[in-house]
Amino acid sequence: MKEFALYSYFRSSASYRVRIALGLKGIDYEYRAVHLLNDGGEQLKTDYAALNPSREVPTLVHRKNGQETLIGQSVAIIDYLDRVAPSPLLFPQDPAQRAKVLQICEVINSGIQPLHNLRVLKLLAAKFDASEEQKNEWTRHWLTYGFDTLEKLVAPTAKTFCFGDTPGAADCFMIPNLANADRFQVDLAPYPTLRRIRESCEKLPAFIQASPTKVPDAPKT
Ligand SMILES: N[C@@H](CCC(=O)N[C@@H](CS)C(=O)NCC(=O)O)C(=O)O
Structure with missing residues (x-):
């Protein structure tokens, strides 16, 4: 065990x-x-x-x-x-840096993901008759709103990763959020910093092994 x-x-x-x-x-x-x-x-x-x-x-x-x-x-x-x-450590110890990293995490955790969570999309369909396309449009809207915020927030501090040259909590939140951009066909061209961070993360085994295509319940193709 x-x-x-x-x-x-x-x-x-x-x-x-x-x-x-x-x-x-x-x-x-x-x-x-x-x-x-x-x-x-x-x-x-x-x-x-x-x-x-x-x-x-x-x-x-x-x-x-x-x-x-x-x-x-x-x-x-x-x-x-x-x-x-x-x-x-994935969150910095310095209080100001820790707060900055938490800010990035919370933009995603409370400002983007809950707006297109499964139970929200189910309710939009059940109570308001939203179609698949309308639910996708809704999701794309909130992802785009969030990426606009994140690019501005991250650009001043990002180096190789969201916050400096070692991967941390902000990257743990950013990469799954960017995966949703692919899933819902959000154009990432306006977000060069986010794209650069993704390229750095995608080289690391921790990110590769955690990906939805690699985990034990990934659908067999
Ligand atoms: N803020 C929560 C979000 C958890 C969450 O929303 N999980 C989703 C999947 S990403 C879920 O289980 N949804 C089930 C549902 O909506 O019924 C966290 O960070 O753990």
């Missing part, structure tokens, strides 16, 4: 953030797939909802000294990992 386990869905950007963080820290973990669409959504089943009352992935399980700690929310999970496995 491994010390860490992660409930994850291959295409979940929030799970992808944590998979990258685990990879950057070199933590081997048990992958527990939760299919968000099959059978009405496995995240909504009673057993899973007991683990994560938000009924969403990711959920991290940490077993240590006979105790099991369950944590939801990718920001909380990555912050926890920084405390129990501090090498390498």
Whole structure:
């Protein structure tokens, strides 16, 4: 039995953030797939909802000294990992730098992803009769709004990565968000800094192995 386990869905950007963080820290973990669409959504089943009352992935399980700690929310999970496995730290220790990195993470975590989360898109269809194309347009709108913000926010501090020359929490959030740009066909041409960061991240094993095409529940092609 491994010390860490992660409930994850291959295409979940929030799970992808944590998979990258685990990879950057070199933590081997048990992958527990939760299919968000099959059978009405496995995240909504009673057993899973007991683990994560938000009924969403990711959920991290940490077993240590006979105790099991369950944590939801990718920001909380990555912050926890920084405390129990501090090498390498993904959030800077300096208060001002830490706040800047959290700002980037929160633009994505609270300003972009929740607006096109599965349950939001389902509600748009169920209550407001939105078509697939209308849901895609909605998603593209919020992704574009977010990328406009992120390019301006990141450009002054970015070097090889979002914040300097080592990958950190901001990159864990940025790369899955950029993957959504591909999925929803958002043109990234206006965002040169974000594209450059992506090129740097895509060379690293932690990012490659965490990608939706590489994880155990990735659809077989
Ligand atoms: N803020 C949360 C977001 C978690 C989240 O929204 N997860 C999505 C997948 S990316 C989910 O499980 N959605 C299920 C649903 O909407 O039913 C985090 O950072 O962990």
